[in-house]
Amino acid sequence: MHLTDKKIGFIGTGKMGESLIRGILGAHSDISIYASDVYEPALEKLNNELGISVSTDNAHTIANSDIVVLAIKPQILKDILARIKDNITSDKLVISIAAGVPLAAIEDELNSDARVIRVMPNIAATVAEAASAICTGSNATKEDAEVALDIFRSLGSAIEVPEKLMDAVTGLSGSGPAYIFPVIEAMADGAVYEGLDRASAITLAAQTVLGAAKMVLETGMHPGELKDMVTSPAGTTIRGIHTLEESGIRAAFMNAVIESSTRSKELGK
Ligand SMILES: NC(=O)C1=CN([C@@H]2O[C@H](COP(=O)(O)OP(=O)(O)OC[C@H]3O[C@@H](n4cnc5c(N)ncnc54)[C@H](O)[C@@H]3O)[C@@H](O)[C@H]2O)C=CC1
Numbered sequence: 115m116h117l118t119d120k121k122i123g124f125i126g127t128g129k130m131g132e133s134l135i136r137g138i139l140g141a142h143s144d145i146s147i148y149a150s151d152v153y154e155p156a157l158e159k160l161n162n163e164l165g166i167s168v169s170t171d172n173a174h175t176i177a178n179s180d181i182v183v184l185a186i187k188p189q190i191l192k193d194i195l196a197r198i199k200d201n202i203t204s205d206k207l208v209i210s211i212a213a214g215v216p217l218a219a220i221e222d223e224l225n226s227d228a229r230v231i232r233v234m235p236n237i238a239a240t241v242a243e244a245a246s247a248i249c250t251g252s253n254a255t256k257e258d259a260e261v262a263l264d265i266f267r268s269l270g271s272a273i274e275v276p277e278k279l280m281d282a283v284t285g286l287s288g289s290g291p292a293y294i295f296p297v298i299e300a301m302a303d304g305a306v307y308e309g310l311d312r313a314s315a316i317t318l319a320a321q322t323v324l325g326a327a328k329m330v331l332e333t334g335m336h337p338g339e340l341k342d343m344v345t346s347p348a349g350t351t352i353r354g355i356h357t358l359e360e361s362g363i364r365a366a367f368m369n370a371v372i373e374s375s376t377r378s379k380e381l382g383k
């Protein structure tokens with residue numbers, strides 16, 4: 115399947131809309147992308163930097179698209195769906211990335227034949243390293259799911275999950291980059307405290323996170339086993355690990371994912 119045959123429209127060009135647009139253009143430079151937003155400076159920036167077609171009229175974006183990505187806040191999704199309902203004909207595939215909002219709530223606002231897919235990507239789409247999960251609505255076809263998986267796999271990795279797990283995905287990988295950025299900053303702070311310059315500290319910290327992630331993904335080994343490979347008896351690492359465990363690192367990260375998932379469920383109500 116060639117995504118370049120498809121025209122993709124974005125409703126909303128905020129942080130995530132822009133991230134997806136940049137990622138898609140990076141992976142498929144000749145694809146046609148349309149975008150609309152109410153905030154004209156964001157549109158002008160995308161038009162100037164990426165040369166995509168922009169408009170303040172969502173209907174114009176939809177008319178020019180085979181796939182319509184809804185990249186607007188969950189809180190305004192319902193209102194916008196009511197306004198675009200009659201522009202969303204059954205020949206278009208709708209992809210919502212709104213946190214928490216169930217497929218049924220989206221389908222309820224659209225005509226009964228609307229083909230809808232829900233996706234939870236993350237901000238690393240910008241650099242084609244997003245972790246995404248999709249689930250399909252009642253009229254979405256197998257091919258629609260393949261198209262969505264193709265798009266989001268071109269932006270990193272993507273899996274299909276039952277919709278009931280989308281809140282867990284949101285708490286984990288949707289929000290997850292924001293848990294790791296402070297980790298990188300704080301690790302760098304530690305090295306700055308010890309005398310390393312800031313730029314080197316951030317580079318080393320970020321590459322450390324990247325390398326650790328890559329080892330988990332590429333070796334298939336359990337993270338605990340990988341941790342043990344770094345941890346020499348009476349060495350340096352176990353001192354660091356001991357301190358992290360005393361600070362409750364595992365509960366802290368588990369609770370972050372659980373709380374974020376809970377918020378995702380709240381947004382869906
Ligand atoms: N920021 C992130 O890392 C992620 C966000 N999401 C989801 O993506 C969606 C967008 O989030 P962000 O990009 O962070 O928010 P944002 O606030 O940066 O972007 C939303 C955009 O929608 C525009 N907008 C508002 N009313 C509009 C209208 N009537 N027509 C067209 N555009 C309109 C705003 O001007 C803004 O540019 C949300 O539903 C969020 O749950 C999902 C995964 C990750």
Ligand SMILES: O=C(O)[C@@H]1CCC=N1
Binds near residue numbers: 213284288289
């Ligand atoms: O914070 C949020 O609500 C959005 C959804 C996932 C990441 N950012």
